Amino acid sequence: MITAVTKRKRTEMALGNLTMDAGACLVSEEMAQYFLTVDGQPGTYILGDASASSVRAPQVDCNRIFRARLGADTADQGIERLLLPFRRAAVPVTWYVDGCSRPNDLTTRLASHGLELQYSWTGMVRSLDDVEGVEEAPSDITVVESVSADEREQWMRVVLEGFGLTQFHDLESMLTETGVLSGRWHRLTALQDGTGVGGALLFAGDGVAGLHWLGVPQMFRKRGVGILLTRQALAQAARMGYSHLVLQANPEVVQLYVRLGFDSVGDIAVFDWRPGIGALTVEPD
Numbered sequence: 001m002i003t004a005v006t007k008r009k010r011t012e013m014a015l016g017n018l019t020m021d022a023g024a025c026l027v028s029e030e031m032a033q034y035f036l037t038v039d040g041q042p043g044t045y046i047l048g049d050a051s052a053s054s055v056r057a058p059q060v061d062c063n064r065i066f067r068a069r070l071g072a073d074t075a076d077q078g079i080e081r082l083l084l085p086f087r088r089a090a091v092p093v094t095w096y097v098d099g100c101s102r103p104n105d106l107t108t109r110l111a112s113h114g115l116e117l118q119y120s121w122t123g124m125v126r127s128l129d130d131v132e133g134v135e136e137a138p139s140d141i142t143v144v145e146s147v148s149a150d151e152r153e154q155w156m157r158v159v160l161e162g163f164g165l166t167q168f169h170d171l172e173s174m175l176t177e178t179g180v181l182s183g184r185w186h187r188l189t190a191l192q193d194g195t196g197v198g199g200a201l202l203f204a205g206d207g208v209a210g211l212h213w214l215g216v217p218q219m220f221r222k223r224g225v226g227i228l229l230t231r232q233a234l235a236q237a238a239r240m241g242y243s244h245l246v247l248q249a250n251p252e253v254v255q256l257y258v259r260l261g262f263d264s265v266g267d268i269a270v271f272d273w274r275p276g277i278g279a280l281t282v283e284p285d
Contacts, residue, residue, distance in 0.1 A: 015263060016127030016243065023265035024099030026208055027123035027246045031096065031268070032067040033205035034212065037184050040177030052082055054093075059170050063093040072103040079113050083273060092274040098123060099266035107269050115271040121248040124262040128238040128245060131231075141197065141225065143232040146187040152176045155187040158196035162215020175213070179203075188232055190216075190225050198225035202233045209237040211247040230260055 015023050035055055038044045044062070047054035052068040063086060070078040086093040095115055097106050111117070146155040156175040160166050179185025184205065190198040197220040201213040211233050216225045237245045248268055249257055258264075 015125055015265070016129055018125065018127075018244070020265055021099070023125040023244075023246075023263075024123055026125060026244060027248065027265055027268075028067065028098040028100040030203065030205055030208040030210040030246045031098065031248060033184075033208070034203050034210055035064050035066055037179050037182060037203070037205075039181040040179060041174055047085060049082060051078055054082060054085070056085065056089075056091075059174065060092045061094070062174070063091055064096065065093055066096040066098075067101075068095075068097070068106065069100075069102045070106070075103050075106065075109055076113070079109060083113065086273065087275070090275045092272060094118075095271040095273070097269040097271065099268075107271070110271050113273075115273045118270050118272050119250075120270065121250060121268040122254050123246065123265045123268055124249050124254070124257050125244050125246050125265050126234065126257075126260070126262040128234060128243055130261075131234045131238045141190055141192050141223070141228060143188050143190050143228060145236075146189045146199075149176070151189070152180075152187055154196050155189045155199045158189065158217060159199040159201075159213050159215040161217040162198060163213075186236065188229055188236075190229055192220075197223070198229055200229040200233055202236055204237075204240060204242075207242075209240065209242040209245050211245060226256070227260065230257070234260075 018026065032053055036046060036053060038046065038055065041057065044055060044057040047056055051070050053066055055062065055064045057063055065082050068078075068082070083093065095110060097110070103109070107117070144151075146152050153176055156172055157166075159175065160168065160171065165171060184203055186202040186204060188200045188202060189196050198216040199213065200211060200215075203210040203212055211230065214226055214229055234245055247257065247262070254264065
């Protein structure tokens, strides 16, 4: 007899011993650690503030404000304080509002300060208690970790092609060099007969692991490469001792990750402030 798995049961399996709120904060914490990993990014630095984190980067689409915990009574002053370095330099900045951001009306306040909502991600979590067998793969595709400079370059090129970003040359060094010194970036490349057919990043943070930059070039899609890379990331994270793997998903891939055992723990609103220059925004993950 086949018993249907209810949404509640599936959520319990995905979150393990986490509540939904705890899952949302795990996604928030991983995203913050990922953004704060700037080794290998010359000219990028972290701005200090007790109530939020900010990163100033040479690439305009890598300026970020996140993990904001502002008091309701002083939130408007805090917003302007955090925006000030970017306003003074007349450079764009992206502000991420997740389920643990405060105050609760932060999105409304950001709009009143001149920021525009660009898009939303869905925070997702999967427990790593049951990843046995997830490494099964088509016999002609293998996944390897790209460690050497040449391997990291191959990974970078297949990922950029998968995201349609091959013309963004300023991303190349960021993708090949970030996280090498800290050991936090684990670049996974799917190979078929020696050709890179997809790539993903497993981020190894303090107490939490995340999946980023999963890209498959158009010509190699519909072969199960993305699923294979996700399963490999799950298995590797479990071997590294993590209890959960988290990610921030675009709306069109949420159902794919649901089928792979992830569950949604809330949305992440992505706002931009741009000083009158183009509206182009690169989605980093």
